[in-house]
Amino acid sequence: QKRSFVNKFTEIFRAIQLELQYSKSEILELYLNHLPYGGNIEGAGTASLFYFGKAPMALSLSESVILSVIPNRPGSLNIQTRLAAIEQSRNYWLHYFNDDGTFNRNLIAEALKEPVAIQKHELLKIAPHLSLQLKNTYKDSARITCTIAYYRQVQVENILKRYVEKTTTRNIKNGSAIVIDNVTGNVLVYCGSNNFNDRLNAGQVDGAKGLRSPGSALKPFLYAKGFDLGLYTPGTVVYDVPITINGYSPKNYDETFSGPVTVNDALARSLNIPAVNTLNEIGTPVFVKELQQLGFQSVENKNTGLSLALGGCGVTLFELTNAYAALANKGMYRPCQLLQYRKPNTSIPVISEAAAFLTTQILQTLNRPDLPAAYFNQTFKMPKVAWKTGTSFGRKDAWAIGYNKRYTIGVWLGNFDGEGVPSLNGAEIATPLLFEIFNTMDYASDKQWFASPKTIDYHYVCSKSGHLPSAFCSQPIMDAFIPDKTIQQFCTHMKEVMVNADSSMSYCNSCIGLSPYTVKLYPNYPANLLNYYIQEKIAYKVVPAHNPACQRVEHSTGPKIISPTHEAEYLIETSSHVQLMLNAEADNRTGKILWYINDKLVATSVPNQPVFVHPPIGRLKITCSDESGRKSTVRVVTKAF
DSSP states (O other): OOSOHHHHHHHHHHHHHHHHHSOHHHHHHHHHTTOBOSTTOBSHHHHIIIIISSOGGGOOHHHHHHHHHGGGSTTTSOTTTOHHHHHHHHHHHHHHHHHHTOSOHHHHHHHHHSOOOOOOOOOOOSSHHHHHHHHHHSTTOSOOOBOOOHHHHHHHHHHHHHHHHHHGGGTOOEEEEEEEETTTOBEEEEESSSOTTOGGGTTTSOTTSOOBOOGGGGHHHHHHHHHHTTSOOTTOEEEESOOOBTTBOOOOTTSOOOEEEEHHHHHHTTOHHHHHHHHHHHOHHHHHHHHHHTTOTTOOSTTOOGGGGGTOSOBOHHHHHHHHHHHHTTTEEOOOBOBTTSOOOOOEEOSOHHHHHHHHHHHTOSSSTTSOGGGGGOOSOOOOOEEEEEEOTTSOEEEEEEEOSSEEEEEEEEOTTOOOOTTOOIIIIIHHHHHHHHHHHOTTGGGOOOOOOTTOEEEEEETTTSSBOOTTOOOEEEEEEOTTTSOOOBOOSEEEEEEOTTSSOEEOTTTOTTOOOEEEEEEOOOHHHHHHHHHTTOOOOOOOOBOTTOOOOOOSOOOEEEESOTTOEEEEOTTTTOOEEEEEEOOTTOOOEEEEETTEEEEEEOTTOOEEEOOOSEEEEEEEEETTSOEEEEEEEEEEO
16 A cells, blocks of 8 residues: 555554464464565465475575565566576675574575576476366365375376377377275376367366266176176176167167177177166166266266166266276275365265176176277286276267276276267277376286175076076086075076977967877077077077967967057158058067057067058057967057158
């Protein structure tokens, strides 16, 4: 303020207030933190870093005196134009301290000889995205001490920057990385982007907190839930065949099908259809609740369907990496820490230790498609980690998340503007970056691994079904299971059928009568697998047609309509010959299917093969029935246009 009696009395009053409120040391600290050093540089600590490139405690006596005298005359002691004046002022005070006996005379003599070398240093910009985030969150804090490990942060920042520079030639311009210490729960590395200063490619966007589609990266949690509910073991056989559930027909990444596969293979190979079937069996609300417990804040039941198994939701790299850390910590989820000296967050059990271990064992398998083929020919060490990749629809996001006992590391690659790239996928693009970071941070990662918990046991199962062997199972294999959780059932992949002498007709208990018969084994395949075999022209042993003279009405599950979809609407162009496809899956004992529309017979077909009809316009009741009287019904609406 201007020099006046009023302003001077105001300053006296403020000084008395400071004396009453703070100690001398606190007042001095406040003073040092607000000293002007020219331009926008404020505070002795900032000036020390900016002018000398070192922290205040590392300053020499000469440098300390220089920082003491500049605030007295910040204009006339300009570091860029008045170095001689600064040296003169420094020497004056050094001679004063010498005469006063403030410092050792030899120390002062060395300070007088020290040249005045002041230049502006580039301030450290380590973890800039996190720094801005913490600064905006804790606006009233004078000092914020985060969990970032300086050396590790610099390492990963350099690796990420170099790696994305190489992928830029493929139009992949952005990347992010997170590293979590599994023991402490601290975030050791936080790279929001590969280059904060890259304004051309939106480098200041924080990719670690951006909502993106995870692709297949949620599948491990889906199967872990299946293990916990007792629905599966790693050896349980599931079916990778074409399916349609309420109009939803998922496809695999390579648009092929594998038929019967184990859960182990389904997860290791990241097959989509078994994952969708698993979610359908578990229930979307149950899986959503598990994801919410794992910290996924944007996943909700509203508008969430079976596509959730394939990444039909939004997650962040920060959330995803933290969730995988739960698998590394025996299924215990703990929100990771960004600030030091805070009470550790409480861990909550989300996945059982046994399910987490079974999932980990699958994810550390090397014989899988998301291991880049080039890695088999490279000479550097493969880290022992459990990992999973993900590629979002439209190839807009490539993920790779991995963990061992010490660290959980997550990387994301793509474009912040959402541009898709044909060559972008988690296996070829994200996995090499993940492995490079792991090899840098924990080269000897194979020295320790997760031990099998006592809550896991082992038994023999049939290799054809993954269930307990029956008398006809000739190839039992060892499989892990969770006692008191895993639902135990005996294998039924084969069944006994009573047939006549030439195996051209089958009988049931109601029609066997006095006819001579023999008992033979036939495959007891589910209807969707039979449909796949027929479409792919894969031979299998067909059960002979049932005795046509039999009058028994079957009450077991009959053919299942897979087209049309229940409660769907279909637009029919009346001026053309557009037809409605009717198709149903049936088991290995169904020979013929009868189709009815509004209780009127319109067509006959064999199981698992479509038939086309001209439907009437309006609400339709469509029914299919087999020779045994088993049937299923759907209702649809057809509209003319």
